[in-house]
Amino acid sequence: MAAKPIAGSIVQARGIHKHFGALHVLKGVDLLLAERELVFVIGPSGSGKSTLLRCLNRLEEPSSGSVMVDGVDMLDARTDINHARQRIGMVFQSFNLYPHMTALGNVTLALRKVAGKTRNEADTLGHAALARVGLADRAGHTPGQLSGGQQQRVAIARAIALEPRVMLFDEPTSSLDPELVGSVLGVMRDLRESGMAMIVVSHEMGFARNAADRVVFMDEGAIVEEGTPAEIFERPVQERTRAFIGQIQRH
Amino acid sequence: MNSWERFVDAFFNVKVMAKYLPDIAYGMLVTVELAALVIAAGLVTGLALALVRSLGFRPLNLLIIFVVDLFRALPPLVIIVFIYFGLPAVDIAPSGFVSTWLSLTLVLMAFSEEIYWAGITSIAKGQWEAARSTGLSYGQTLMHVVLPQALRLTIPPLTNRTIAITKGTALGTVVAVSEILGMASSAVSNSYNPSPLTMGAIAYLILFFPMVIFGRWLETKMAWKR
Ligand SMILES: Nc1ncnc2c1ncn2[C@@H]1O[C@H](COP(=O)(O)OP(=O)(O)OP(=O)(O)O)[C@@H](O)[C@H]1O
Ligand SMILES: [Mg+2]
Numbered sequence: 001m002a003a004k005p006i007a008g009s010i011v012q013a014r015g016i017h018k019h020f021g022a023l024h025v026l027k028g029v030d031l032l033l034a035e036r037e038l039v040f041v042i043g044p045s046g047s048g049k050s051t052l053l054r055c056l057n058r059l060e061e062p063s064s065g066s067v068m069v070d071g072v073d074m075l076d077a078r079t080d081i082n083h084a085r086q087r088i089g090m091v092f093q094s095f096n097l098y099p100h101m102t103a104l105g106n107v108t109l110a111l112r113k114v115a116g117k118t119r120n121e122a123d124t125l126g127h128a129a130l131a132r133v134g135l136a137d138r139a140g141h142t143p144g145q146l147s148g149g150q151q152q153r154v155a156i157a158r159a160i161a162l163e164p165r166v167m168l169f170d171e172p173t174s175s176l177d178p179e180l181v182g183s184v185l186g187v188m189r190d191l192r193e194s195g196m197a198m199i200v201v202s203h204e205m206g207f208a209r210n211a212a213d214r215v216v217f218m219d220e221g222a223i224v225e226e227g228t229p230a231e232i233f234e235r236p237v238q239e240r241t242r243a244f245i246g247q248i249q250r251h
Numbered sequence: 252m253n254s255w256e257r258f259v260d261a262f263f264n265v266k267v268m269a270k271y272l273p274d275i276a277y278g279m280l281v282t283v284e285l286a287a288l289v290i291a292a293g294l295v296t297g298l299a300l301a302l303v304r305s306l307g308f309r310p311l312n313l314l315i316i317f318v319v320d321l322f323r324a325l326p327p328l329v330i331i332v333f334i335y336f337g338l339p340a341v342d343i344a345p346s347g348f349v350s351t352w353l354s355l356t357l358v359l360m361a362f363s364e365e366i367y368w369a370g371i372t373s374i375a376k377g378q379w380e381a382a383r384s385t386g387l388s389y390g391q392t393l394m395h396v397v398l399p400q401a402l403r404l405t406i407p408p409l410t411n412r413t414i415a416i417t418k419g420t421a422l423g424t425v426v427a428v429s430e431i432l433g434m435a436s437s438a439v440s441n442s443y444n445p446s447p448l449t450m451g452a453i454a455y456l457i458l459f460f461p462m463v464i465f466g467r468w469l470e471t472k473m474a475w476k477r
Contacts, residue, residue: 059380085386096381100399109395110385155381162385 010035010166010197016055016065018048018221025051026062027221033166033199038192040208040229041201043218044244049201052218053168056199057088070165086114089159093171095151097143103130103154104139107161115162129161130154133187149180153187166197173204203248209233217241264446271438275450278434281348282458285430286417288352293359294413300360301367305393315364322361327419330354335426347426359416366408370401407473410466418459431455 011033018026025048033039041049054060056067058074058081067074070087097106104126111122130139133153143151152172159167169188173181185207192198192211202208208215208229215232217225217240225232225241236242252260304315322330335350345353374397382392424433435451 057384059384082386082388085384088384090381090384092377092381094375094377096375096377098378098381098396098400100403109382110387113391113395114386158381158385 008034010037010070011056011199012066012068013052013056014066016052016067017063018051018055018060019063025221026055028065029218029221029223031199031216031223033197035197036195037213038198038200038211040212040215041199041218042203042208042215042232042244042248043224047218048221049218050170053090053170053199053201056168057085057090059090082114086110086162087165089156089162089164089167091152091155091159091167091169091172093174095143095148095155095175097151097154097158099143102140102142103135103146103157106143106154107158110158111161125161126157129157132160132190133157134183147180148176149183152176152184156184156187156191160191160196164196166199167191169198169200169202171201171203173202205233205248217244219244261445262449264444267438267442267444267446268450271434271442271447271450274434274438275431275447275454278429278431278451279454279458281428281434282420282430282454285348285352285355285420285423285428286458289355289359289417289420290413292352292356293416294363294409296356296360297363298367300364301371302393304364304368305371319361319364322357323365325358327354327358327416328422328425330357331422331426347423347428350426351420351423351428354422355416355419358419359413362412362416363409366405366412367401370405371397373404374400403473407466407470410462410469414459414462414466417462418455421455 009032011031013029013031016026016029016031017024029048029052031039031052041052043049051060055062055065056069056074058067062075065075069084072084072087073079074081074084097103098109101109104123107126107129108117108119108122111117111125112119115122117125127136127139130136133156135150135153135157138146138150138154141150143154146154156167156172172188173184176184181204185204188198188200188207189211200207200212212229214226215229216223217232217236217238219240225236225238232241233245236245300315300319304312331350331354334345334354335347338345338350371393378396378400379392382396383389387395420428420430421432423430424436427433431451431454435447435454438447439445
């Protein structure tokens with residue numbers, strides 16, 4: 001049962017439930033993302049943050065609920081899921097670059113195979129995307145020849161080259177050495193300034209304070225509390241939010 | 252004749268060798284032909300089975316696993332004899348060449364399927380997810396992302412297994428295939444001298460030694476890159 005799209009909202013997830021066998025991982029999550037909005041998702045390990053993101057582009061099949069992205073019903077059997085996924089960029093904690101291809105090859109594969117570009121068109125777009133993440137001079141390098149931060153930026157280029165309407169980030173800096181985190185956050189900030197709608201799961205509270213419009217706190221498969229960064233970080237209302245914020249600020 | 256001369260006369264009799272050289276050369280040709288057909292058909296059907304298996308259709312996969320295990324368990328000679336002497340009972344009478352080819356192909360198919368399958372499943376789930384998240388279909392992901400990486404991993408074990416099974420072409424001699432061993436044996440019985448067997452052994456070395464070296468080289472080369 002698909003809800004009508006709300007004008008101006010790019011992602012509209014309603015009543016998302018997800019079961020893994022007996023495990024009830026998402027318990028009726030509602031999430032709206034407006035155009036140009038950046039929503040930051042925090043929560044303890046195992047609270048279902050990754051699963052929620054993965055339900056949005058259907059890497060994971062929600063057990064029930066509805067997901068509309070850019071006006072397209074993602075769960076409708078008639079939706080061409082491969083086409084729809086081009087509108088939703090995803091960046092993973094472990095980069096997941098294709099190790100047998102160059103940076104440019106990584107970025108252009110879907111442009112050629114999904115978006116139907118010729119090799120020349122794809123190369124042009126690919127170089128432009130790599131330039132946007134500051135890696136114009138690394139197009140011919142393979143992932144093994146790049147630092148973690150550079151690899152993650154290639155992964156971002158791979159996603160944005162398809163001109164998505166929304167970008168999902170699942171702990172994009174969690175597996176990076178501290179000195180490499182800044183370059184990736186910098187690219188994300190640029191992306192946000194260009195007006196990209198984003199959902200970011202991360203522990204980078206500094207980034208959230210600066211860049212997030214809204215912070216969502218999840219626990220045990222449900223959204224416990226949401227608000228502006230100031231509201232969630234300085235004056236959380238719920239006891240569980242307060243405990244979690246207190247815990248991460250001690251670190 | 253002292254015993255050294257008798258040894259040389261038995262295994263390195265130049266006159267006999269010269270006489271049967273064309274026969275052994277012909278046997279080499281047949282062996283190469285048989286081997287090439289086994290390698291081509293075995294490796295292709297093995298890959299096809301592994302790809303079908305990756306679709307994850309359970310009843311089909313159980314069937315594939317059964318067939319693969321069957322041909323991994325049976326001695327190749329048993330399969331050859333079964334096809335050559337057994338099938339005529341149902342009015343199919345494949346030649347010795349076809350029987351040998353079919354048997355070794357089935358065995359190579361079975362072993363290579365397992366190797367391909369291990370390669371495919373060893374590719375991290377994240378590769379699939381990244382590719383699918385950009386809109387690549389299942390088939391495109393397999394073709395452009397997973398297989399190129401998986402095949403790379405499979406080359407060394409695949410080479411070794413291919414050599415081992417291809418050497419089984421010598422079994423064709425049991426069903427009258429005129430490959431190296433077959434030609435050498437009949438030369439021995441015609442000349443009452445075992446020298447043709449020496450030539451046969453040398454012929455096998457000429458064919459398979461380079462393959463073994465190549466396999467060893469591939470293995471070290473792949474081991475460095477990780
Ligand atoms: N494919 C799966 N099969 C079974 N259980 C799963 C699967 N994926 C996730 N889970 C379980 O679902 C729960 C939520 O996992 P999820 O990865 O969404 O949490 P998370 O909030 O992203 O945690 P983290 O901060 O550790 O990344 C966990 O208990 C996890 O073990
Ligand atoms: Mg997670």
